[in-house]
Amino acid sequence: MHDHPPHDDVQNIKTAFFLNLAFTIIEFIGGYYVNSVAIISDAIHDLGDSISLLSSWYFQKLSHKGRTKRYSYGYKRFSVLSAIINSTVLLIGSVFILSKTIPRLLHPEQPDTTGMIWLAVLGVLVNGAAVVKTRKGKSMNERVVSLHLMEDVLGWIAVLIGSLVMTFFDVPILDPILSILITAYILINVFKNLNASFKIILQGTPSNVNVDELKTKLLDIPEVTDIHDLHTWSMDGEYHIVTLHLVLAEEDSFVRRKEIKQHARQILEEQTIHHATIELELANECYTTIDPHR
CATH class of the missing domain: 1.20.1510.10 (Cation efflux protein transmembrane domain)
Structure with a gap:
């Protein structure tokens, strides 16, 4: 520093x-x-x-x-x-x-x-x-x-x-x-x-982030078939953070994973999200979580 x-x-x-x-x-x-x-x-x-x-x-x-x-x-x-x-x-x-x-x-x-x-x-x-x-x-x-x-x-x-x-x-x-x-x-x-x-x-959803609209726009990405574990919160009321999983249609989609992530980040930035952690996975993957309320 x-x-x-x-x-x-x-x-x-x-x-x-x-x-x-x-x-x-x-x-x-x-x-x-x-x-x-x-x-x-x-x-x-x-x-x-x-x-x-x-x-x-x-x-x-x-x-x-x-x-x-x-x-x-x-x-x-x-x-x-x-x-x-x-x-x-x-x-x-x-x-x-x-x-x-x-x-x-x-x-x-x-x-x-x-x-x-x-x-x-x-x-x-x-x-x-x-x-x-x-x-x-x-x-x-x-x-x-x-x-x-x-x-x-x-x-x-x-x-x-x-x-x-x-x-x-x-x-x-x-x-x-x-x-x-x-x-x-x-x-x-x-x-x-x-x-x-x-x-x-308490990490509530930021008031100026429309989660439903966010999901709709992300699902418009051609390769994305589903979204889960989407969590968004704010550090100080202005700097917003999101973590999410994007489910891809087929294995070939992973070849374009860089472009898919860039597209998703662009959508998130338009929705005032400043920091995003995006995980990509296939529909046939077995995903488990320790969070029973996801």
Whole structure:
């Protein structure tokens, strides 16, 4: 193995991390100072984002190492582990903020709306700058980070609108309502991320791979009469793997086995499969497996 020089994708995520972390600290201090649970709840969210960005930065850099003897598929699966950890942090933080926010519905307190406005404007600017830094990235990691930061921008726009309303109207209950809405939105995405992450960890079939369509196209190869033991899973939600057995009609087909495999790999690549292990066999071969559920 050899070291790779720093890449733009790593640098972009690194910049977004420091911007997000610095503003998260400002949020916690400012949210406490202006007495706004909406801002504190968003600070909890941004703390989770900072952890996500830190792990994304680390794993993006780590991903350039490629395969090792210890991890023959490389380090891609570590990003899924990171996603589970980050989602758990957000889940715990969201439950904590709800425990502090719900009582405010019964006894609302007027926040410092002027301070909220300034923090909201700063939030839109800082998160917007991070979005600009990552939105042109080519890696999936950068695109996901950019999408997450864009959600933050939209959240701060909601806080800005709410604080402007409370400046002109005496509706302090709007602050905890905004907090609950932001937290609910976060929780919905947390559960989506956890569901997708556990599906990858449990080697579920990738959502963008149509197994039936895949089988149909492979059976269109003239020499192929049957397919069995087709298994497909994903390393990280993007890098998909498949193993399968293609049954050939006659022994003469083995003369063309290289062409058959190339044809099959082309079909698999069109179906977003990045790594394939293909075994060829004849129809009259006696094939046994230790897997009773194949």
